[in-house]
Amino acid sequence: MSSTAPQLRSRLPRIAEAAVQRARLTVVPRPRTRPRAPRVPFVTLVSVILLGGVVGLLLFNTSMQQASFRAAALDQQLADLTAQEEALSTELQELSDPARVADRAQKAGMVIAGPPNVMNLGTGEVTGDAQAAPPAQPSNTLPVTVPGPTKPKVLDPDPVIVRDRGDDRSNDANGRQDGGSDRSRQR
Amino acid sequence: MTRPARDPLRASPQFRLQVGFILIAMVLSVFAARLVQLQGVDPDEYAAMAAAEGSVDVILPATRGEILDRNGKALAKSIDGRMIVADPTLTADDAPELASFLSQRLDIDYFEVLERLRVEGSRFQYVARQVPARLATQVVADAEAEGFVGLFMQRDPVRVYPFNDVAANLVGFLGTPKRNGSARALAGLEDSFNDYLSGIDGEARYEVGAGAQIPLGDSAITPAVDGSDLALTLDADLQFYTQRVLQQTVEGSRAESGIAVIMDSRTGEILALADYPSYDASTPQDWPKSRYKSSALTDVYEPGSTEKVLTLSAVIDAGLGKPRQQYVVPGVLNRQDRPIHDHWAHGIEHLTLAGILAKSSNIGTVLAADEFEPGQLRSYLTAFGLGRQTHVGLNGETKGLLPKGEAWTDQVDDRIAFGQSLSVNAVQMIAAVNAIANDGVRIDPSLVKGRATLDDGTEVGTDEAGTRRVISTEAARQTALMMERVLDPVDGVAPLASVPGYRIAGKTGTAQRVVESCACYDGSHTASFVGFGPTDDPRFTAYVVVHDSRTGGGGAVAGPAFAKLMSYALRRYGVAPTETRPSKLPVEW
Numbered sequence A: 001m002s003s004t005a006p007q008l009r010s011r012l013p014r015i016a017e018a019a020v021q022r023a024r025l026t027v028v029p030r031p032r033t034r035p036r037a038p039r040v041p042f043v044t045l046v047s048v049i050l051l052g053g054v055v056g057l058l059l060f061n062t063s064m065q066q067a068s069f070r071a072a073a074l075d076q077q078l079a080d081l082t083a084q085e086e087a088l089s090t091e092l093q094e095l096s097d098p099a100r101v102a103d104r105a106q107k108a109g110m111v112i113a114g115p116p117n118v119m120n121l122g123t124g125e126v127t128g129d130a131q132a133a134p135p136a137q138p139s140n141t142l143p144v145t146v147p148g149p150t151k152p153k154v155l156d157p158d159p160v161i162v163r164d165r166g167d168d169r170s171n172d173a174n175g176r177q178d179g180g181s182d183r184s185r186q187r
Numbered sequence B: 001m002t003r004p005a006r007d008p009l010r011a012s013p014q015f016r017l018q019v020g021f022i023l024i025a026m027v028l029s030v031f032a033a034r035l036v037q038l039q040g041v042d043p044d045e046y047a048a049m050a051a052a053e054g055s056v057d058v059i060l061p062a063t064r065g066e067i068l069d070r071n072g073k074a075l076a077k078s079i080d081g082r083m084i085v086a087d088p089t090l091t092a093d094d095a096p097e098l099a100s101f102l103s104q105r106l107d108i109d110y111f112e113v114l115e116r117l118r119v120e121g122s123r124f125q126y127v128a129r130q131v132p133a134r135l136a137t138q139v140v141a142d143a144e145a146e147g148f149v150g151l152f153m154q155r156d157p158v159r160v161y162p163f164n165d166v167a168a169n170l171v172g173f174l175g176t177p178k179r180n181g182s183a184r185a186l187a188g189l190e191d192s193f194n195d196y197l198s199g200i201d202g203e204a205r206y207e208v209g210a211g212a213q214i215p216l217g218d219s220a221i222t223p224a225v226d227g228s229d230l231a232l233t234l235d236a237d238l239q240f241y242t243q244r245v246l247q248q249t250v251e252g253s254r255a256e257s258g259i260a261v262i263m264d265s266r267t268g269e270i271l272a273l274a275d276y277p278s279y280d281a282s283t284p285q286d287w288p289k290s291r292y293k294s295s296a297l298t299d300v301y302e303p304g305s306t307e308k309v310l311t312l313s314a315v316i317d318a319g320l321g322k323p324r325q326q327y328v329v330p331g332v333l334n335r336q337d338r339p340i341h342d343h344w345a346h347g348i349e350h351l352t353l354a355g356i357l358a359k360s361s362n363i364g365t366v367l368a369a370d371e372f373e374p375g376q377l378r379s380y381l382t383a384f385g386l387g388r389q390t391h392v393g394l395n396g397e398t399k400g401l402l403p404k405g406e407a408w409t410d411q412v413d414d415r416i417a418f419g420q421s422l423s424v425n426a427v428q429m430i431a432a433v434n435a436i437a438n439d440g441v442r443i444d445p446s447l448v449k450g451r452a453t454l455d456d457g458t459e460v461g462t463d464e465a466g467t468r469r470v471i472s473t474e475a476a477r478q479t480a481l482m483m484e485r486v487l488d489p490v491d492g493v494a495p496l497a498s499v500p501g502y503r504i505a506g507k508t509g510t511a512q513r514v515v516e517s518c519a520c521y522d523g524s525h526t527a528s529f530v531g532f533g534p535t536d537d538p539r540f541t542a543y544v545v546v547h548d549s550r551t552g553g554g555g556a557v558a559g560p561a562f563a564k565l566m567s568y569a570l571r572r573y574g575v576a577p578t579e580t581r582p583s584k585l586p587v588e589w
Helices: A004-023 A039-095 A098-107 A176-186 B013-041 B043-052 B095-106 B110-117 B133-145 B188-192 B194-198 B236-252 B304-317 B353-358 B362-369 B376-383 B410-417 B426-437 B473-487 B554-572
Strands: A117-119 A126-128 B055-060 B074-079 B081-086 B125-132 B151-155 B158-160 B202-209 B219-222 B257-264 B270-276 B326-329 B332-334 B339-341 B349-352 B441-443 B467-469 B505-515 B520-533 B540-547
Touching: A039 B074, A039 B125, A039 B133, A098 B236, B013 B043, B081 B095, B081 B133, B095 B110, B095 B125, B095 B133, B110 B125, B125 B133, B125 B158, B133 B151, B188 B194, B236 B257, B236 B270, B236 B540, B236 B554, B257 B426, B257 B554, B304 B353, B304 B362, B304 B376, B304 B410, B304 B426, B304 B473, B304 B505, B304 B520, B304 B554, B326 B353, B326 B362, B332 B362, B339 B362, B349 B353, B353 B362, B353 B473, B362 B410, B376 B410, B426 B441, B426 B473, B426 B520, B426 B540, B473 B505, B473 B520, B505 B554, B520 B554, B540 B554
Parallel strands: none
Antiparallel strands: A117 A126, B055 B202, B074 B158, B081 B125, B081 B151, B202 B219, B257 B270, B257 B540, B326 B349, B332 B339, B441 B467, B505 B520, B520 B540
């Protein structure tokens, strides 16, 4: 700003005069103001928005919490129903175990089929050498169960048979059953 | 107005400002240092502490895949289970009442539970493990309702085998899960496909309040990757039938053990593979450990005369013989180290090649095989798949024993021609014979439908099954016709293996048996029968092996079992009889 410096110095006396002039106090005329808009509605509006926001947030949060509890409850219900479904499908599978089906079939008197005849649906021709299945005999009946595991003697001891004492035998006539059941209860 | 004189004790405003700023800077420096400490030096520890406050970590368990049969029936499946655990510091007071409650509801031993509920100095005692989730939840809820405290539950998946012993030899089983809930595979496919079935556990971490997840709270979820289902080629019903027929056969002939396999001739899919004796996969602890395997794959034996089928089909394929070719078969054939006999005493017989097979003449087979060039029989047998693992997907498979190099002497060559001095496993053998049923093309046998990855990374299954031409179509057809003569009521040795209404080709085998205890022939026999049907359009190949049968050889013991299995399979899959006449190839001349 080197160029303005000399000018400032030359104008200084005039500026000082003006300042002196200004320094005389005068009554400032009252500025004309526009009629102010009433403040109450604005404040009310802002308060309502603020309050609405806060209450809305609170309600939103609460409903989220509610939903979260509900989600937890539904999760639990899902787990329960899944477990139930699993239990039922396991039961179904146990019922469809071939060994069980075979056992039921044999008990119902069913036997394994003999050779079938085959009909060609196009020509109506029947081929094959069908024979009636022979009646059930031990030789053609399927064993349904597998022989159980053979346990070592230590794990599968012979049953211990305790014979009644001689004096008990004399009681046989007058109610053996009562005496027997009493003894077994004591054991 | 005069300005008040400056208080001499008060420093200049600038000085006071400087002091103030220095103080603020010092405080901020402390904050900054703390920030660096928190974020730079050990951020993880603090982050973990912050996260642990009010947040929970949950393992999202991966569901183990099911093992299914070809129709989608589950042979092994996982259900959600719980372990019920007691805290003895809480349960000791009313232990007797709680023990009686638990023993009634869970079917467990009263005294054992009582003891566990009273253990001193422990806060974790198993009450019951692998209880189905529904039952466990109910029992614990009821216990709480009755005022008992100190019971809690943890995840403990249950593996169930709904069909018990059906295919147990193949499926295997899982032991009690490890402490972290992961599976402990102990045998069978459960073991060899453990990784494929297991899946990968996921993890979830979220903030909780009052037992429910806090919405908008921090949460991170790594979803679990469930294990894949393993679909097998087995047919559960056919497998059951096969196991029981084999059981009947083994028990009926007072034999030691047996194997039965049924294979789809066209695809190489194993429909049934039975071992007897076997075990029950749902109660494995009750059975001897030696049964936790499939001896059809793990055990070798000498195939005996059933192997003649392979030798003679190779003779025909190599152009060294024809079904009607005539041979003079002496009663005894003196070879290098010892004489070769037939299973029946005879003088000089005039047999055709078909007759040699139908009557199962060792001497005739050796004479026919004499035409081979050195090494030719071995390369045929290798092409049939002997001496190599079948890779169906079970661990511990044997590759059999096919001598090579120096070990393949002339004497060995003679004996191998009729099925001794070499060892096979049952699946190898059925796959080899199946090549004849399948027009001379050998298909790799498969147990897995589609494709699945073994724990060692190899993929197996029907999609991976390769094919290889071993003999010509014509040689396969002629061999099949010769095999039909084996079941002829007059000329053959195994009329009992025939299936009424169907044309069946087959071959008996009665081999001397090598026993492990002395590694020698102990005089016992392995009776077997292999065959396929219908001869002119084969659908199934079946193989029955009975070790140490006491009531007869292949035709008498294994033949009837073969007939039952073949008849059932043909009926079950609705195969119509072919209505053509069986071969009448001459057996003598």
